[in-house]
Amino acid sequence: MEKLTSPYKWGMVIDLDRCTGCGACVVACQAENNVAICDKKEIAEGRNMHWLRIERFWVGEYPDVRVRFLPVMCQHCHDAPCEPVCPVYASYHNPDGLNGQVYNRCVGTRYCGNNCPYAVRVFNFYQHEWPKPLENQLSPDITVRPRGVMEKCSFCIQRIRRVKETAKGEGRLIRDGEVQPACAQTCPAEALTFGNMADPESRAARLARSPRGFQLLEQLGTHPSVIYLKGGGREHVG
Amino acid sequence: MSDKRIPVSKSDTLMNDEMLSSLRPPGLAWYALIAFLGAVVAWGLFAFGYQITRGMYVTGLDRPVMWGLYIVNFVFWVGLSHSGTMVSAILRLSQANWRRPILRAAEAMTVFSISVAGLFPLIHLGRNWVFFYLIPYPNQRGLWPNFRSPLLWDAMAITTYIIGSVLFLYLGMLPDLAVVRDRSSGWRHALFRLLALGWRGTAHEWTVYHKASTLMAALIIPVAVSVHSIVAWDFAVTVVPGWHSTIFPPYFVIGAILSGVAAVITLMIIIRRAFHLEEYLTPLHFDNMGKLLLVISLLWSYAYFVEVQTTWYAHEPIEWEVFSFMSGRYTVPLLVMLLGNSLLPITALCFKRVRRSIGAMLVITLLVNVGMLIERFLIIVPSLSHKNMPFVWGSYRPSWVELSITAAAFAGFALLYAFFVKLFPMVALSDVRELEARSVSVPLGRAELPSIAGKE
Numbered sequence: 001m002e003k004l005t006s007p008y009k010w011g012m013v014i015d016l017d018r019c020t021g022c023g024a025c026v027v028a029c030q031a032e033n034n035v036a037i038c039d040k041k042e043i044a045e046g047r048n049m050h051w052l053r054i055e056r057f058w059v060g061e062y063p064d065v066r067v068r069f070l071p072v073m074c075q076h077c078h079d080a081p082c083e084p085v086c087p088v089y090a091s092y093h094n095p096d097g098l099n100g101q102v103y104n105r106c107v108g109t110r111y112c113g114n115n116c117p118y119a120v121r122v123f124n125f126y127q128h129e130w131p132k133p134l135e136n137q138l139s140p141d142i143t144v145r146p147r148g149v150m151e152k153c154s155f156c157i158q159r160i161r162r163v164k165e166t167a168k169g170e171g172r173l174i175r176d177g178e179v180q181p182a183c184a185q186t187c188p189a190e191a192l193t194f195g196n197m198a199d200p201e202s203r204a205a206r207l208a209r210s211p212r213g214f215q216l217l218e219q220l221g222t223h224p225s226v227i228y229l230k231g232g233g234r235e236h237v238g
Numbered sequence: 239m240s241d242k243r244i245p246v247s248k249s250d251t252l253m254n255d256e257m258l259s260s261l262r263p264p265g266l267a268w269y270a271l272i273a274f275l276g277a278v279v280a281w282g283l284f285a286f287g288y289q290i291t292r293g294m295y296v297t298g299l300d301r302p303v304m305w306g307l308y309i310v311n312f313v314f315w316v317g318l319s320h321s322g323t324m325v326s327a328i329l330r331l332s333q334a335n336w337r338r339p340i341l342r343a344a345e346a347m348t349v350f351s352i353s354v355a356g357l358f359p360l361i362h363l364g365r366n367w368v369f370f371y372l373i374p375y376p377n378q379r380g381l382w383p384n385f386r387s388p389l390l391w392d393a394m395a396i397t398t399y400i401i402g403s404v405l406f407l408y409l410g411m412l413p414d415l416a417v418v419r420d421r422s423s424g425w426r427h428a429l430f431r432l433l434a435l436g437w438r439g440t441a442h443e444w445t446v447y448h449k450a451s452t453l454m455a456a457l458i459i460p461v462a463v464s465v466h467s468i469v470a471w472d473f474a475v476t477v478v479p480g481w482h483s484t485i486f487p488p489y490f491v492i493g494a495i496l497s498g499v500a501a502v503i504t505l506m507i508i509i510r511r512a513f514h515l516e517e518y519l520t521p522l523h524f525d526n527m528g529k530l531l532l533v534i535s536l537l538w539s540y541a542y543f544v545e546v547q548t549t550w551y552a553h554e555p556i557e558w559e560v561f562s563f564m565s566g567r568y569t570v571p572l573l574v575m576l577l578g579n580s581l582l583p584i585t586a587l588c589f590k591r592v593r594r595s596i597g598a599m600l601v602i603t604l605l606v607n608v609g610m611l612i613e614r615f616l617i618i619v620p621s622l623s624h625k626n627m628p629f630v631w632g633s634y635r636p637s638w639v640e641l642s643i644t645a646a647a648f649a650g651f652a653l654l655y656a657f658f659v660k661l662f663p664m665v666a667l668s669d670v671r672e673l674e675a676r677s678v679s680v681p682l683g684r685a686e687l688p689s690i691a692g693k694e
Contacts, residue, residue: 046300055629081477087389088371107371108364109389110304115476119302119630125295147293148364217626220477
């Protein structure tokens with residue numbers, strides 16, 4: 001059997017100083033990944049399907065109140081708690097260091113959702129419909145998930161696959177910046193940078209070496225692929 | 239002990255008659271009970287059908303509380319199933335003779351409660367119709383289940399336990415089935431002739447039987463302990479605050495035995511009343527079971543104390559947050575649990591008068607199981623509600639579908655039991671009579687010598 005090694009280790013750097021909390025990434029993700037459109041009732045119940053959420057925190061006392069934003073998507077941990085608990089390997093680790101999710105294999109034990117410390121896994125409680133004409137925007141590259149199935153951010157794996165094939169055809173490796181997920185592509189403030197962490201010269205790898213870098217819930221030892229750059233200026237200096 | 243364990247003065251036939259009284263043709267009350275339980279089960283099936291056709295949104299589950307009442311039920315019923323092994327196997331190995339009249343009730347309870355428990359993980363699946371993905375069957379695509387997942391361990395452990403406990407029940411029942419075979423006619427005779435496997439009661443058969451049942455008792459205990467340890471690992475091996483705790487496996491095993499023993503006592507009271515077995519299930523039995531319950535309740539309290547105390551001492555912020563949330567939001571259930579599992583049994587069961595009072599024992603044992611059901615809920619739900627990311631904290635309230643299926647589980651368990659009672663000998667006849675044979679003196683010429691079989 002061919003050994004599953006890969007020259008890629010995909011990762012993302014999120015600069016919290018740049019994030020304005022505009023939510024463009026959330027919309028882009030929804031459009032790219034066939035993320036279900038939820039009605040009022042579902043959202044009121046907290047069963048919305050966003051793969052990427054922007055957490056909003058208030059910092060400081062009135063009148064000096066500031067708002068901080070924290071975009072959270074699947075952290076693509078290298079020691080992911082979601083993977084070993086899945087009884088059917090629907091949640092698996094791919095050679096590029098991504099946490100894959102096989103929708104057709106998922107039986108819906110929701111164990112991965114419990115064990116994900118970042119709570120980024122969303123479950124299809126409802127059978128989702130795309131009202132006309134919205135079904136025209138469904139991407140043919142990705143499965144439309146039925147109810148009873150867990151799903152989550154894939155770092156737009158369909159885009160990575162496509163570029164990989166192009167590069168393979170041309171007999172080269174993927175160039176830095178050649179592929180990026182919908183959220184990073186859309187971010188007007190360029191807060192999200194995606195790239196190959198295995199290449200020390202890639203933009204993402206260079207940014208990740210910043211002294212401002214940290215990871216979410218680092219103490220759990222999940223080794224996430226997403227690096228945050230501490231933001232905040234004043235309230236951290238004071 | 240001064241109490242007589244069996245009424246020796248009665249004739250053989252009368253004793254057999256009394257102990258097999260549950261097999262008499264059912265009365266109107268039995269049919270009424272069956273109709274009622276059947277209706278509840280049918281309602282539960284309707285609720286399950288509703289969930290399958292609509293989707294999991296009909297439950298109260300939500301992000302982040304992805305597991306709710308179904309898993310609470312699963313853990314609870316697995317816990318109940320520990321009664322049979324505890325009462326029967328351990329007491330058999332320790333040669334406690336007072337176990338004899340109750341062991342059948344306990345073993346049957348194990349089989350039925352583990353069967354009910356085994357259904358819940360399947361009911362709980364988001365796509366129940368592809369549950370067979372969990373089974374390691376050969377297939378062309380080379381797909382295999384993930385043996386690193388505690389859910390797979392669960393499936394293995396529970397299957398083993400179902401098979402083991404059914405064998406244990408059946409093996410123990412073999413001589414009794416032969417007795418029933420000889421007394422029955424018609425289709426029952428045909429059924430019991432098949433089930434009794436040609437048992438004739440020869441000395442050789444008894445020797446083999448004793449060896450086999452002792453061996454089975456010794457083998458089933460590690461299985462029982464491993465089953466609930468594995469159920470505990472579902473929680474203990476995760477990174478969820480409040481679940482990730484090394485005390486969980488022993489703590490779960492103790493909790494399981496606590497609820498199992500309490501449920502056996504409850505069932506003893508019901509069976510004693512329903513089939514007029516007052517002479518066979520005497521206050522002595524309740525006294526001894528009460529002592530057992532007292533010891534296990536003390537153990538449970540110790541384990542619970544250790545769990546909370548270590549968390550409090552370490553004061554890991556997120557762990558402590560889970561405990562604070564649990565005690566704040568679920569104060570009343572928490573107090574009921576502490577009362578039912580710990581304070582009440584420990585104080586009340588110290589007194590012989592309470593242990594020998596059937597009414598008091600009924601109240602105490604029912605409260606223990608209410609407490610244990612709450613305990614499972616308080617382990618599972620608050621931990622999920624307040625996980626590591628405060629932005630997605632939530633809460634959980636079971637929906638009517640989940641409550642209906644829970645009610646149906648209780649009714650289904652009772653229904654299985656009601657059928658079992660009418661079809662199979664409810665009191666371990668030959669075990670009780672064996673004791674009698676051992677204590678009877680043997681006439682040898684003119685002298686009366688105590689039977690050597692009496693020395694167990």
